[in-house]
Amino acid sequence: MADKYLDMVNSGFTATLAKKLGLPRPARLRRWSTQTPLLPGPLLVLGSSARAQALSDTLVSWGLDVRRNDAGGAKLGGLILLLDELTHPEQLSPLMLAAGQAVRQLVPGARVVSISRPALATDEPAVAAVRQGIDGAIRSLGRELRAGATANGILLTGDAEADSPSVLAATHFFLSGRSAYVDGQFLQVSGNAGELPESFDAPLAGKVVAVTGAARGIGAAIAATLYRDGATVIVVDMPGASDALSKVANRVSGTALQLDVTAADAGTRIIEHARARHGQLDLVIHNAGITRDKLLANMDAGRWDSVIAVNIASQLRMNEQLLAADLPGLRVVSLASTSGIAGNRGQSNYAASKGGVIGMVRASAEDFAANGGTINAVAPGFIETEMTAKIPLGTRTVARMVLPSLMQGGLPLDVAEAIGFLAWDASQGINGQTLRVCGQSLVGA
Amino acid sequence: MATPSVRPAVVIGGNRIPFARSNTKYANASNQDMFTAALEGLVARFGLQGQRIGAVAGGAVLKHSKDFNLIRESVLGSSLDPATVAYDVQMACATGMEAIGSLANKIKLGQLDSGIGGGVDTTSDAPIAVSEGLRQVLLELARARSTKAKLTALSRLRPAHLAPSAPGTGEPRTGLSMGEHQAKTTRHWGITRTAQDELALASHRNLAAAYERGFFDDLMTSFNGLSRDNNLRADSTLEKLGSLKPAFGKSLGEEATMTAGNSTPLTDGASTVLLGSEDYATEHGLPMLANFVDFEAAAVDFVHGAEGLLMAPAYAVARMLKRNNLTLQDFDFYEIHEAFAGTVLSTLKAWEDEEFCREKLGLDEPLGAIDRGKLNVNGSSLAAGHPFAATGGRIVATLAKMLHEKGSGRGLISVCAAGGQGVVAILEARN
DSSP states (O other): OHHHHHHHHHSHHHHHHHHHHTOOOOOOOOOOOTTSOSSSSOEEEEEOOTTHHHHHHHHHHTTOOEEESOOTTOOEEEEEEEOTTOOSGGGHHHHHHHHHHHHTTEEEEEEEEEEEOOOOTTSOHHHHHHHHHHHHHHHHHHHHOOTTOEEEEEEEETTOOTTSHHHHHHHHHHHSGGGTTOOSOEEEEESSOOOOOSOTTSTTTTOEEEEETTTSHHHHHHHHHHHHTTOEEEEEEOGGGHHHHHHHHHHTTOEEEEOOTTSTTHHHHHHHHHHHHHSOOOEEEEOOOOOOOOOGGGOOHHHHHHHHIIIIIHHHHHHHHHHHTTOTTOEEEEEOOTHHHHOOTTOHHHHHHHHHHHHHHHHHHHHHHTTTOEEEEEEEOSBOSTTGGGSOHHHHHIIIIISBTTSSOBOHHHHHHHHHHHHSGGGGGOOSOEEEESSSBSTTO | OOOOOOOOOEEEEEEEOOOEETTSTTTTOOHHHHHHHHHHHHHHHHTOTTOOOSEEEEEOSSOOGGGTTHHHHHHHTSSSOTTOOEEEOOBTBTHHHHHHHHHHHHHHTTSOSEEEEEEEEOSSSOOOBOOHHHHHHHHHHHHOOSHHHHHHHHHTOOGGGGSOBOOOSBOTTTOOBHHHHHHHHHHHTTOOHHHHHHHHHHHHHHHHHHHHTTGGGGTBOOBTTBSSOTTOOTTOOHHHHHTSOEEEOGGGGGGOOEESSSBOOBEEEEEEEEEEOHHHHHHTTOOOOEEEEEEEEEEOOTTTTSSOTTOHHHHHHHHHHHHTTOOTTSOSEEEEOOSBHHHHHHHHHHHHOHHHHHHTTOOSSOOOOOOGGGBSTTOOHHHHOBOGGGHHHHHHHHHHHHHHHHTSOEEEEEEEETTTEEEEEEEEEOO
16 A cells, blocks of 8 residues: 555656645655665765764765765755764854755755764753754754655764764664665764674674564564675574464575574573574574553453563563673664654553663663673664554554655665664664664654 | 495484364365475575485375476475485385485485485375276277277266276275274284273373473474464363274274274375484584484285284384394383374284284294383374374474483384385484
């Protein structure tokens, strides 16, 4: 249904008609391909930063046509705003107004990325004001952009600079088609650790990854995407889903492990399988999850407890086993949900579990960092899956077209891309965060 | 020419689809569908995608003639390297055992580094042949050149010819079904109804318990909406089994003991087992569950009444034990295929019988009794069902895993087959 509508408003007579009628016209999003350039046009860099030149040099090395502060009248594929040196809200004016002019030159599928610093309670009030103000301004710009363009921000924390590996990794992700459905989001990046991949076409080469709940939907897309990016994939799901699971395993040349994630030794069994078959374990994706929706007034223990058991308690237990196994550099990415941020009618149990995931990754970051690893979450918004296809048409249409700035649902692939990015070696400075993949939905904004 | 040396053949693991009673969940699945599904689950479990396996061997007892290359066609439909050799094997219910045993031998000799053996059967999607009369008419029609000759051929057609001829489990030389044959044997050995029902109950309980503790999680891949054998009756009781009417040996009247409860039902399903040399397993980071030590086939003259149809394994075991210098008690697990509860109990009784062991097996002493606590401890065919050619693969993979879990010891496999044949094997645990 979504695809049909997308086709209709993007081609031929129906496109003209939709325009005249003022119907929402979601754009075809620019997604990742090794065959297309990183950006669909030149990149304008506005503003200044201590390491601006080094950043610019790296961008050029990625094959980008980089213009510093002046693009003339050229069409632009992207815009980077360096705002990390601002100390007062009055200083925003020239940069934001210049950005406003540049936005007129953006081509479809363009990207806007700001680089700034988070506002802290310990900041001078004026400094905190401009930093927090950037948050509001960039999110607003995201809502104004059209034709599949997005705006996201990178927040430098600690000793991170504009050319730190993790900042470069985040910049690459936000500029690329990998972030197609990530819009209006800020990602905190700290430190100077991490190493950029030899090739962004295979940033997970040599990595062994386990994906739970991989038999279908988002899990199957995660397996396929991480495989595309060079990883060896272990797909994990319930014995009852093993038919579908083996098909996924065979598509990604991986191994299938039939396992109930709520089993007491689930984490240990994943580790043992990975070590025995593949010699290592570098990444675990906690994707297995269930919904048992009911208004809280009608909720029963069976529904509540099973959702908590599968969606969060199992992850807490597996994480303990993963930490105890002392796996150097282990990355964990867990599936949260915008329901866990904004709440959702009929999903108090689900939201408790998914909000739980967000709390868990924040509180586990230090433990994973101790061994050179990270733990993060990805919170999908409305994603087109078999599960969401069952939502009544009216509700679905609102969720898909009205709420997100991008006026469409995301694909399982979009969630998988964000997960892959968080697993890169270069993303080591991103830890304890929850990255939303929601097309800048109003929900939870 | 280099002399081939003998090396261990190792059972790495297995995969089967759940077994389904005839005309239930797999009613529309073909042998090729099912074997491919079992194979694909094995490939997925062990990451064999794109690999050229030494050989894939297996077969089906009930097979369409169009499936002459059933296993090769399944391989071509799988994720294995299309350059993987495959061939069909057929030895009735011992098809799977013969396929696996032969592959093990080739691995031992160094001819193969890896092999996949197994089998499949469907009694739902069974081949139906035209009647012999119609077949003769059609063949003559094809040979006829002139219109007159064609008409002559057609004129021989009779309404009765149109009745299709479905395959049965009857023995061609005696006309008796397998159940009727076993009923004779069961009576000969004086096996009681209660003893048979108790064995059936144990089979269901053991299989149900194995499922409960997740034993089959790495032995099985769901198929067509089924993730457990649907013949399994976890809540069966002696009372329920005792209430069933006799299904075989009805001519015995009150003395008839064989029911649908203590006989295996017609079943659809498929199984596979991955075997390899130690080097193959090590190189690919694969587990080594058990060594496939030896196997032996035997056949008996059931046609002239010298022996029961399904008693050949009793003979094969005696020969195999002697060759391996073992006694019947030197095993930690016994996997005796439950074609009928009566088959298992008759075989056990024969091994304990001095006269049988002396006269028939040529032994000075009986082979003796086994510890019944070691028999079919995770259930067998009475509970799981018995898709003829798939049973061998089910048993080998199950036993290999049990031995590996125990970490030591030996297991004995015994599978009887139509035509008065049987195949038995010895597996040895690897840590």
